Amino acid sequence: MTDIVIVGAGGCAREVYEMVFDTFPQEEYRVKGFLSDQPGDLDPFPELKEKAPIVGTIQGYEPAAGDRFLLGLGNPEDRRAVARKMKERGAKFLSLVHPKAQVFPTAKLGQGIILYPFSLVSSYVELGDFCMLNAYAGVGHDGKVGDYTVLAPYATVLGFAQTGECCFLSTHSMLAPKKKLGKEGIVAANSSALRDAPEAAFVCGVPGKNM
Numbered sequence: 001m002t003d004i005v006i007v008g009a010g011g012c013a014r015e016v017y018e019m020v021f022d023t024f025p026q027e028e029y030r031v032k033g034f035l036s037d038q039p040g041d042l043d044p045f046p047e048l049k050e051k052a053p054i055v056g057t058i059q060g061y062e063p064a065a066g067d068r069f070l071l072g073l074g075n076p077e078d079r080r081a082v083a084r085k086m087k088e089r090g091a092k093f094l095s096l097v098h099p100k101a102q103v104f105p106t107a108k109l110g111q112g113i114i115l116y117p118f119s120l121v122s123s124y125v126e127l128g129d130f131c132m133l134n135a136y137a138g139v140g141h142d143g144k145v146g147d148y149t150v151l152a153p154y155a156t157v158l159g160f161a162q163t164g165e166c167c168f169l170s171t172h173s174m175l176a177p178k179k180k181l182g183k184e185g186i187v188a189a190n191s192s193a194l195r196d197a198p199e200a201a202f203v204c205g206v207p208g209k210n211m
């Protein structure tokens, strides 16, 4: 039996918890619990807390041999910092590809990825390590998404477009075909990045301006 430990205990982590049961066979995987540095995170959810308690802190948890981790953190910088620290402690990560996510056979996926239901990873797409695509987020053919990058619900990276590592595409945003969003770039909600944007850009509006 593999023990799944979900890193984080906020809203994103609770979504990951529920998706685990659709994704992993219960004869082989069970959820050990959550990691959080805020011990009260699950207090509003007593039934959940009983089934899957907080078993340690993100800062201090020492992985056991049978533990496999899923990152339940929605912020790319948190994903990067925590994945790096936990890997130093020997943590081994799983990817969660929800059965209702659509992944084309030619797509390449890194490690530690979370794909929500109805996300789309199209032909010859490359997703870096620890990316997360929320519901209805999509990457068009030949798109590349850098490590730790998060696509919020309905965000779209179009054909041949590329994001650097640790980017955040807010809900209903888009990166236009063949355009590049530099490392740590953000595209705000409902905004369209129609041009290349540099490292740490903050692109807002339609057409998107780097503010």
Ligand SMILES: CC(C)(COP(=O)(O)OP(=O)(O)OC[C@H]1O[C@@H](n2cnc3c(N)ncnc32)[C@H](O)[C@@H]1OP(=O)(O)O)[C@@H](O)C(=O)NCCC(=O)NCCS
Pocket (backbone or CB within 6 Å): 074, 134, 152, 153, 169, 170, 171, 186, 187, 188, 189, 190, 191, 204, 205, 211
């Ligand atoms: C990108 C985002 C997170 C930035 O939030 P923030 O750091 O708090 O930034 P602010 O809201 O203070 O905005 C900074 C400036 O950008 C402007 N701005 C922010 N979002 C904008 C948008 N979508 N379109 C146009 N302008 C926008 C603000 O008006 C503000 O301008 P001002 O300084 O002249 O007032 C936020 O704009 C956003 O898109 N939120 C949605 C997040 C999301 O998709 N979450 C899904 C989780 S699953």
